[in-house]
């Protein structure tokens with residue numbers, strides 16, 4: 165696993181386009197050294213576990229689009245907006261490609277969905293709520309939050325705070341960049357309690373499964 169990870173990183177580094185991307189990630193490019201991506205997103209693109217999302221292994225097109233949307237203001241954010249604007253268009257593309265090709269740092273589907281479905285958030289995530297016209301999150305993001313296709317991003321293991329913020333931003337139409345407005349419609353039907361519970365649930369989908377309680381009790 166580790167070895168495969170290293171090889172992927174080495175391959176990525178040899179490619180001139182991702183080499184430019186790596187330079188931007190480490191130096192901040194046009195945004196300046198103080199705003200180098202690694203200072204907030206971590207050396208391996210693993211995020212900070214609190215408010216800053218992980219980037220390593222996100223779909224390339226999704227990331228490139230987010231960088232464009234931050235730059236254009238379609239996705240409003242006071243931290244990422246100025247950074248994306250300060251980068252040249254080619255640098256935005258290159259740095260996205262660099263992160264997309266980094267090995268994933270978060271184990272997706274670590275928490276077994278079957279065990280987690282019993283909670284309100286688990287039911288909502290896995291089955292939706294047809295009565296309210298809510299499609300399941302799983303239908304677009306995967307039962308384990310692993311993402312579906314190029315446009316529906318993986319979300320497992322993103323920090324709960326980050327997930328909750330995104331849902332709130334959509335509710336207020338401050339993030340309005342999803343291609344068909346699905347996330348806007350979905351988030352507006354969720355209560356604040358559900359947003360909060362879904363954040364915790366999605367974060368937990370990215371953790372390694374905990375050992376069963378019995379095994380824990382039996383171990384010295």
Ligand code: HEC
Nearest residue numbers: 199200201203204215216217227230231241243244247259
């Ligand atoms: C000062 C801290 C900071 C720096 C520096 C920074 N970021 Fe971010 N980044 C954030 C935060 C906080 C968010 C979440 C913003 C939001 O809610 O939209 C974020 C979000 C993102 C996202 C959206 C991820 C997703 O899952 O949709 C991308 C892509 C991204 N950053 C790329 C970069 C790149 C590339 C750089 C370097 C050029 C960079 N960031 C530098 C803090 C930072």
Ligand code: HEC
Nearest residue numbers: 299300301304315316317319327330341342343346347362
């Ligand atoms: C019909 C498909 C669909 C359904 C159902 C759906 N999503 Fe999404 N979701 C998307 C798409 C597409 C995006 C990416 C939007 C973009 O390009 O900015 C997204 C993005 C997100 C993001 C932002 C990810 C990031 O890295 O910033 C979060 C969080 C999220 N969805 C949570 C949920 C939750 C929780 C549910 C269930 C309540 C849900 N989604 C249901 C399609 C869907």
